Amino acid sequence: MSTAMSTAPDVVVLAGGISHERDISLRSGRRVADALTGFGWHVRVLDSDARLLPSLLERRPDVVWPALHGASGEDGTLRSFFDATGLTYVGSRGAAARLAWDKPAAKRLIGQAGGATPPWLSMTRDVFREVGAQAAIDLIGTAFPEPVVKPARGGSAQGVTIVRDSNRLPRALMDAFTYGDELLVEERVDGTEIAVSVLEDDDGVHALPAVEIVPTGGVYGFEERYNAGETRFYTPARIAESAATAAAELAVLAHRVLGLRHLSRIDLIVDASGSPWFLEAQVSPGLTETSLLPQSLIASGGDLGQAYAALASRALAD
Known part of the structure; x- marks a missing residue:
């Protein structure tokens, strides 16, 4: 579907919310709104609060x-409401978003489909208490000498630790x-x-050039993701x-x-032999000035406004 339309479409960009990533969401939303406005679309930014759903309907x-x-924005709940009420939106459907949000479920499906993902186990707080904290810690330490520990659901590396000691x-x-x-x-x-x-796009599903991530402090955590100068990026990746x-x-x-739709970001690690390993999938990738999708799009010669308008047009056509 062409991004040029006789009447400029009416777009609502949702940004903010109450998650730990509110500030990042506001920055992402503003970037999308600016890009679409520059392309001639009518855009309004709304926060996710008690007035949101009545306003949209x-x-x-x-x-x-x-x-x-x-x-x-990513656990599928709000998107499932959009699905139920027939609202047109950019991005993955509610059921697919819930799968991607659940890291153990996503890793299981990717592994079953033949994709490589590091060995892993998941554990609930209740089981941790039932079997005893020390027994659980001993089991994990034996099975994973240098593990990566992270929440089973979440983003922006919050609560993630690479355990070297x-x-x-x-x-x-x-x-x-x-x-x-x-x-x-997860095994590191x-x-x-x-x-x-x-x-x-109309021709199918395409991967943009990989972005290599080199945090100056050695760990790509929350601060390193969103503060300029904390991480060096190379696009395309030096692999x-x-x-x-x-x-x-x-x-x-x-x-x-x-089952993702329109756009996603897939986080991987490439080992010394050149083999990639799936880590996790993001259905609402960051779109700030330091975010990875915009960097990759620009490096591939794309225009942000045109690309975002094309995605919104695709949502209108679905």
């Missing part, structure tokens, strides 16, 4: 763009449980951390062509297996 915009991060494992588990009642323990893969953004091709194929596989 009353106004019924041509298209909604959820630029919400954290649970409100076994004495840090109990604290890492508690930090992950701060963000939810289930955590994921040593390699090059990359993100591959995936976009859909072999064969590794880049394999990473793109794995990203597209993840997008399709999880």
Whole structure:
């Protein structure tokens, strides 16, 4: 569908919310709104609050763009409401978003589809208490000598710890449980951390050039994601062509297996042999000035306004 229309579409960009990532969402929403406005669309930014749903149902915009991060934008609940009420929106459907939000479920599906993902286990807070904290810690320490511990659901690396010292494992588990009642323990893969953004157009599903992520402090945490100067990015990633091709194929596989729609960002790590490993999928990738999808799009020669208008047009056509 062409992005040029006789009457400029009415777009509502959702940004803000009450998650830990509110500020990032506001920045992402503003970037989307500016890009679409520059392309001639009528855009209004709305916060996610008690007035949101009545306002959307009353106004019924041509298209909604959820630029919400954290649970409100990515766990599928709000999107399922849009599905039930027939609102047109950019991004994955509610059921697919819920799958991607659930890291253990996503890893299980990718593994079953033949994609590589690091060995892992998940544990609920209740089981942790039932079997005894020390027994659980001993089991994890034996099975995963240098694990990555993270909340089973969540984004922006909040509650994530790379445990290089076994004495840090109990604290890492508690930090992950701060963000939810289930955590994921994953074997750390040593390699090059990359993100591959995936976009859909009339010709199919395409992977953009991989972005290599090199945090100055060695860990790509929350601060390193959103503060300029904390991380160096290389687009395209400084990996072999064969590794880049394999990473793109794995990203597209993840997008399709999880049933994602329009856009996604797939986080991977490429090991020393050039093999990519799936880590997690984002249905509402950051769109701030330091975010990865915009960097990749620009590096590929794309225009943000045109790309965002094309995505919104695609949502109108679906």
